[in-house]
Amino acid sequence: MLKVDSINGYYADLHVIKNLSLRIDQGEVVALFGPNGHGKSTLLKILCGLQHPKSGTILFNGENITAYPSHRIVELGIAYIPEARDLFGDMTVMENLNLGAYNKRARHSIPQNLEFVFEIFPRLFERKNQLCSTLSGGESRMVAVARGLMSEPSLLMVDEPSIGLSPSLRSSVFEALAKINREKGITLLIVEQEIRDALSMANRIYMIKKGEILFEKPSAEVDINEIEKAYF
Amino acid sequence: MESFLNALVSGLISGSLYAAMALGLTIIYGISRIFNFGHGVIALIGAYIAWIFVQNSKIADTSLLLGILVAIVFLFLLGFLLYRYTMNPLMKKPNWEISTVLFMLGLGILLENVILQIFGPRVKSIPVFKEGNIRIGMVQINWHEIIIIFIVILAIFLLNLFFKHTRSGQAMRAVAQSIPGAKVVGIDIEKIFGYTFGLAFVVTGISGILLGTKYYMNPHIGWEWMVKGFVIVCFGGLGSTNGAIYAALILGVVEALATLFLSAMWVWPIWFAIFMIVLLIRPQGILGGRV
Amino acid sequence: MKKIISNWQASFVAAIVIFLAAYPLLGPSSYLKHLFILFFIWSVVAAYWNLLNGYVGINSLGNIGFLAIGGYTSGILALRFGLSPLITIPIGGVVTGLLVTLFLGFPALRLSGIYIALLTLIFADSLPSILTQTRDITGGGMGLHEIPPFFPGMEKVHTYYICFVFFLIAMLILYKVIHSKTGLAFVAMRDSENLANTLGINRYQERLKVFAISSFMTGIAGGFYVHSLGDISPTTLSIEPFLLALAMIELGGIGTFFGPILGAGVIVFGNEFLRLAGTLRLTLLGALICGVILFYPGGIMQLVEELGTRIKVLFNRKKVTE
Numbered sequence: 001m002l003k004v005d006s007i008n009g010y011y012a013d014l015h016v017i018k019n020l021s022l023r024i025d026q027g028e029v030v031a032l033f034g035p036n037g038h039g040k041s042t043l044l045k046i047l048c049g050l051q052h053p054k055s056g057t058i059l060f061n062g063e064n065i066t067a068y069p070s071h072r073i074v075e076l077g078i079a080y081i082p083e084a085r086d087l088f089g090d091m092t093v094m095e096n097l098n099l100g101a102y103n104k105r106a107r108h109s110i111p112q113n114l115e116f117v118f119e120i121f122p123r124l125f126e127r128k129n130q131l132c133s134t135l136s137g138g139e140s141r142m143v144a145v146a147r148g149l150m151s152e153p154s155l156l157m158v159d160e161p162s163i164g165l166s167p168s169l170r171s172s173v174f175e176a177l178a179k180i181n182r183e184k185g186i187t188l189l190i191v192e193q194e195i196r197d198a199l200s201m202a203n204r205i206y207m208i209k210k211g212e213i214l215f216e217k218p219s220a221e222v223d224i225n226e227i228e229k230a231y232f
Numbered sequence: 233m234e235s236f237l238n239a240l241v242s243g244l245i246s247g248s249l250y251a252a253m254a255l256g257l258t259i260i261y262g263i264s265r266i267f268n269f270g271h272g273v274i275a276l277i278g279a280y281i282a283w284i285f286v287q288n289s290k291i292a293d294t295s296l297l298l299g300i301l302v303a304i305v306f307l308f309l310l311g312f313l314l315y316r317y318t319m320n321p322l323m324k325k326p327n328w329e330i331s332t333v334l335f336m337l338g339l340g341i342l343l344e345n346v347i348l349q350i351f352g353p354r355v356k357s358i359p360v361f362k363e364g365n366i367r368i369g370m371v372q373i374n375w376h377e378i379i380i381i382f383i384v385i386l387a388i389f390l391l392n393l394f395f396k397h398t399r400s401g402q403a404m405r406a407v408a409q410s411i412p413g414a415k416v417v418g419i420d421i422e423k424i425f426g427y428t429f430g431l432a433f434v435v436t437g438i439s440g441i442l443l444g445t446k447y448y449m450n451p452h453i454g455w456e457w458m459v460k461g462f463v464i465v466c467f468g469g470l471g472s473t474n475g476a477i478y479a480a481l482i483l484g485v486v487e488a489l490a491t492l493f494l495s496a497m498w499v500w501p502i503w504f505a506i507f508m509i510v511l512l513i514r515p516q517g518i519l520g521g522r523v
Numbered sequence: 524m525k526k527i528i529s530n531w532q533a534s535f536v537a538a539i540v541i542f543l544a545a546y547p548l549l550g551p552s553s554y555l556k557h558l559f560i561l562f563f564i565w566s567v568v569a570a571y572w573n574l575l576n577g578y579v580g581i582n583s584l585g586n587i588g589f590l591a592i593g594g595y596t597s598g599i600l601a602l603r604f605g606l607s608p609l610i611t612i613p614i615g616g617v618v619t620g621l622l623v624t625l626f627l628g629f630p631a632l633r634l635s636g637i638y639i640a641l642l643t644l645i646f647a648d649s650l651p652s653i654l655t656q657t658r659d660i661t662g663g664g665m666g667l668h669e670i671p672p673f674f675p676g677m678e679k680v681h682t683y684y685i686c687f688v689f690f691l692i693a694m695l696i697l698y699k700v701i702h703s704k705t706g707l708a709f710v711a712m713r714d715s716e717n718l719a720n721t722l723g724i725n726r727y728q729e730r731l732k733v734f735a736i737s738s739f740m741t742g743i744a745g746g747f748y749v750h751s752l753g754d755i756s757p758t759t760l761s762i763e764p765f766l767l768a769l770a771m772i773e774l775g776g777i778g779t780f781f782g783p784i785l786g787a788g789v790i791v792f793g794n795e796f797l798r799l800a801g802t803l804r805l806t807l808l809g810a811l812i813c814g815v816i817l818f819y820p821g822g823i824m825q826l827v828e829e830l831g832t833r834i835k836v837l838f839n840r841k842k843v844t845e
Contacts, residue, residue, distance in 0.1 A: 335812070
């Protein structure tokens, strides 16, 4: 589905992605681990076209999307949910969700997608006419995920879904993500620091360090100590 | 009392004209963060296009309408292409703020002098929509002014409808609130900026036509309109459309009352003083919100 | 190699300075001397404007206003009170610096760039109406005439040398400001987005200082302007001088030391040819500014640098083949 071949990326002047390659298959849940500041977020930004690599290629379903701007990548079916959420604060939850379906492909299936989104996040239905700037941290995280789903993606990339959430909220977000993968067959790429939670739902993991892939393994074979060691 | 009421009404009328004038500025700034220092001349282009049509025909009403339509199409294209081929490349450089300011200033002066070459320095005005006065109680008001107010209210209403209920309008608000968010949901922000310039130029052009019917115009008057627009958008809060409307009405009334109780000579110093006070006390403007 | 290039630059600058110092000895016409005087003064105005716009990131649009305040102050004191320009010019500079820093710098520099642009433009725009209101002192729309020269009974050559020395001193001061700790900090901040405010300087205070220096020196330039030319009127504040100064900065190369000087040279002498274009002059100037910003944002200095690298490459190649 997604094939990344030896890309190099920069954050300002810093070389943060070094000759990195990875692949994601249809229907998988892939988790990306690695210490902060080692290029995980930059990688996701490159994959969704917010930034472009200096070299290397990115193929999505066989199409070379390396130089595509973000709006074309969304159109092809990759959605990115940034850590910073980037919601439209002066708009209601409903308006945010509608804007999630901005691309031409998703416009026609707004009702079905809304139904699904409200099913997995019933809380959002209660708050649908509230301004996003008045929501709690957990709720805005839900809006961000829901807004991403509205674009009807086949690949959903989530940057730190659990950051800043209480344990119970965290597990409900992970449940929702699992449901998205199970029921809609949406492929997931998750960057996460809560290693145990992410391991329990992922099929495969990548460990990133200093902009390079340290190792790649099916999650069943992962020894948690091995990961924790890699962090230091 | 009678003169006070009349001044109040005439202040509200010029205030609504100023509101129309300032909307284009604040729309562009609110969405793209570019401040249009060529704003005045854009209004003038609208006014002169309408004037051409009125000038060369006998049936003034329909030709004015035709002129307005042509001005709308022309200004939309001008705004869209101007963004695409000049602002867009400039925005990608680190010193975009100063380069866009100087570019638009240079362009404003360039276009002002092109207008001067084509139409000459003589003062012109566009004929009023409808002659005649009516009296409501103590207040004397003419039909033309009623029509102007109606057009301004209609324009504001349509703009609100556009921003609330159309995809492009919602996308513009989205871009104004969060550019990364807009990119993430798949909005082509460069296209939206282009539409924003087109839309704002159209609004500005219409305000120029209205100003050209109520007052007069020459190739240099655009600067005066623009400076008033500057004060209004700062007073109302840069990027806030509602703020600009309230600010314009307040300043229109202040101007009319100053003319009544002091003299017309005091109008400019008062505008300037208000500007300074706003910047010193409340630089985010009276509302300080966004589009 | 790099050293040789910069030595070339240094010797080039030295050659120009020697030429300017010796030029009147060649017996040029009074008109040419007049153009050089204009060049000296406008160079200072453009260079100190560029200090704000190109180095420190203060988007000022009011520097012609500073010039006018300095010029009017010095002119009025000399004309109405018979004071010597040697005293009135510094007073003009101080008055400009104080007025501008208090009324523009304090409120505007706390705000973002666009407010500074708005405030300074409106400020410069409101000066002509103030001049008309104060007709008795400033001469209103007619302006001031027969402002006394620097010394009684001066000739053009003397004015030339006085302005030349002023030009050299002003450029030396500018060089010192740009290469001071503050100046270098601002340059570093301008050139790297990530560096903002990590340099341990109080940005507001330092920007205020630079703003004061720029307005003071522009006010002084205003004094030299009126005592060299003998008159000043609100036309100084019209759109044309404003546009000319902007064109100098943009054409020469915004954010470079030599750019505005080169730009001033080209514009002051080029404007004489531009007069042939008559009423189209302002159209052409506007087009020039837009064209440079859009297509060649580095201006003449970019051209110089590109030529420099090319020569360097040529030199290297020669060495290799040898």
